Amino acid sequence: MDIIFMLSAILVFYSLFHFFNLLYHHRRNQTCYLLDYVCFKPSDDRKLSTELCGDIVHRNKNLGLKEHKFLLKVIVNSGIGEDTYGPRNIIAGREEMPTLEDGVEEMDECFFATLDELFGKSGFSAKDIDVLVVNVSMFSPAPCLAARIVNHYKMREDIKTYNLSGMGCSASVISIDLVQNIFKTKKKTMALVLTSESIGPNWYSGNDKSMMLGNCLFRSGGCSILLSNDQALKDRAKMSLKCLVRTHIGANDEAHHCALQKEDDNGYLGFHLSKDLPKAAALAFAANLQRLAPRILPMKQLAIYIARKIHQSSKHANPNPNFKSVVDHFCLHTGGSAVIEGVGRSLGLTKYDLEPARMTLHRFGNTSASSLWYVLGYMEAKKRLMKNDRVLMISFGAGFKCNSCLCEVMRDLDSGNVWEDCIEDYPPETLVNPFMDKYRWINEA
Numbered sequence: 220m221d222i223i224f225m226l227s228a229i230l231v232f233y234s235l236f237h238f239f240n241l242l243y244h245h246r247r248n249q250t251c252y253l254l255d256y257v258c259f260k261p262s263d264d265r266k267l268s269t270e271l272c273g274d275i276v277h278r279n280k281n282l283g284l285k286e287h288k289f290l291l292k293v294i295v296n297s298g299i300g301e302d303t304y305g306p307r308n309i310i311a312g313r314e315e316m317p318t319l320e321d322g323v324e325e326m327d328e329c330f331f332a333t334l335d336e337l338f339g340k341s342g343f344s345a346k347d348i349d350v351l352v353v354n355v356s357m358f359s360p361a362p363c364l365a366a367r368i369v370n371h372y373k374m375r376e377d378i379k380t381y382n383l384s385g386m387g388c389s390a391s392v393i394s395i396d397l398v399q400n401i402f403k404t405k406k407k408t409m410a411l412v413l414t415s416e417s418i419g420p421n422w423y424s425g426n427d428k429s430m431m432l433g434n435c436l437f438r439s440g441g442c443s444i445l446l447s448n449d450q451a452l453k454d455r456a457k458m459s460l461k462c463l464v465r466t467h468i469g470a471n472d473e474a475h476h477c478a479l480q481k482e483d484d485n486g487y488l489g490f491h492l493s494k495d496l497p498k499a500a501a502l503a504f505a506a507n508l509q510r511l512a513p514r515i516l517p518m519k520q521l522a523i524y525i526a527r528k529i530h531q532s533s534k535h536a537n538p539n540p541n542f543k544s545v546v547d548h549f550c551l552h553t554g555g556s557a558v559i560e561g562v563g564r565s566l567g568l569t570k571y572d573l574e575p576a577r578m579t580l581h582r583f584g585n586t587s588a589s590s591l592w593y594v595l596g597y598m599e600a601k602k603r604l605m606k607n608d609r610v611l612m613i614s615f616g617a618g619f620k621c622n623s624c625l626c627e628v629m630r631d632l633d634s635g636n637v638w639e640d641c642i643e644d645y646p647p648e649t650l651v652n653p654f655m656d657k658y659r660w661i662n663e664a
């Protein structure tokens with residue numbers, strides 16, 4: 220078939236689809252405003268410096284010289300700085316015997332601190348909340364964490380609660396998706412999304428490298444996010460959601476198994492991160508972009524993208540569309556340096572584009588599903604987010620999933636937020652770990 224004819228047909232189809240889609244969603248009251256969000260900053264006594272990480276590694280009697288070398292090498296090379304936070308039981312040396320209370324307290328500390336601040340600064344109260352979604356992947360007590368929030372804040376009896384567990388690092392976008400779908404069914408609704416990860420009860424004490432990696436990357440963090448579809452609150456909103464795309468490539472066995480909780484050969488429970496994870500992330504990302512592109516790209520860009528797709532195997536090594544024409548800021552999950560660099564390469568992003576994710580990895584580590592909100596906070600604290608700017612949030616998570624959403628900034632944003640006391644220090648002159656000298660022998664050994 221003539222390529223020009225095929226291209227024209229596809230373009231006409233997408234235009235019509237997009238038009239009717241907009242009309243449909245307008246009718247269904249799709250508006251989803253992000254009113255405000257607060258990221259958690261644990262107290263200074265929870266800081267995990269490289270030296271303290273070294274001590275934790277040394278007290279694990281299951282590790283030999285080979286494992287020590289591996290861990291210290293990854294810690295020093297990971298792009299993670301000296302000021303990230305860990306859970307209290309691990310800092311206190313009880314990583315091998317966590318109690319239920321350790322897990323509960325870690326979540327309470329994060330959620331109550333961020334919610335108190337969010338209610339305080341937004342002027343809304345717990346009684347205003349109609350929908351509550353909590354996502355914490357690796358800790359699911361009964362009654363659930365959402366019920367603990369309802370109990371603590373004495374929320375209304377008609378509140379709708381949802382507790383998502385096991386959904387991995389892309390879960391906060393899933394929570395937003397759930398909220399926007401609920402918004403379509405009811406006007407003037409207020410929703411809270413609470414996103415975090417449980418680190419304390421999930422420390423791995425064995426000697427399998429792919430499971431030890433999680434101890435190096437994952438750090439304490441969390442975020443509370445206030446959303447509404449009430450048009451009257453439009454002027455108070457920071458951002459509005461334009462489109463959200465979820466991709467799940469779990470049918471692919473290799474991708475499904477690259478990030479999962481399991482027991483090692485000696486029975487130690489932990490979270491396995493395969494060396495193939497960046498490959499699975501790239502696959503899920505490509506599938507996500509393929510569905511995102513027609514929804515956000517202008518006609519010309521879309522035509523170039525489709526043409527490249529048709530000729531993919533022959534000419535273009537990177538067939539991804541030029542999202543920079545419609546996206547001003549890229550808010551990337553801080554999965555690890557390899558994940559950030561991989562996304563940067565496939566989208567053709569600059570050092571400036573990747574700075575928020577790299578700096579967030581340095582200051583807060585991989586805080587799992589909440590990491591996107593620290594990255595957004597960095598952009599805001601750096602006064603990068605101006606009215607009408609578009610922010611593309613991209614997250615990856617076990618399953619394997621890639622979930623993305625495009626948001627529009629509603630007004631110039633300049634809150635100091637969780638970055639307030641350190642934003643002036645970023646980006647630092649070097650990201651090289653200060654203990655590099657001390658541990659240089661590791662790289663040379």
Ligand SMILES: CC(C)(COP(=O)(O)OP(=O)(O)OC[C@H]1O[C@@H](n2cnc3c(N)ncnc32)[C@H](O)[C@@H]1OP(=O)(O)O)[C@@H](O)C(=O)NCCC(=O)NCCSC(=O)CC(=O)O
Binds near residue numbers: 296
């Ligand atoms: C771990 C790294 C920071 C290490 O970077 P380096 O610069 O040190 O270089 P490198 O890649 O050569 O790795 C150093 C050594 O670690 C080994 N190595 C790397 N990844 C490994 C893995 N998954 N399992 C076992 N070993 C691994 C390498 O073979 C090498 O060993 P040797 O020295 O013997 O050759 C990076 O590779 C990285 O960012 N990887 C991706 C991390 C990741 O999977 N993140 C997603 C988290 S999950 C998530 O966020 C979502 C979710 O859970 O839902």
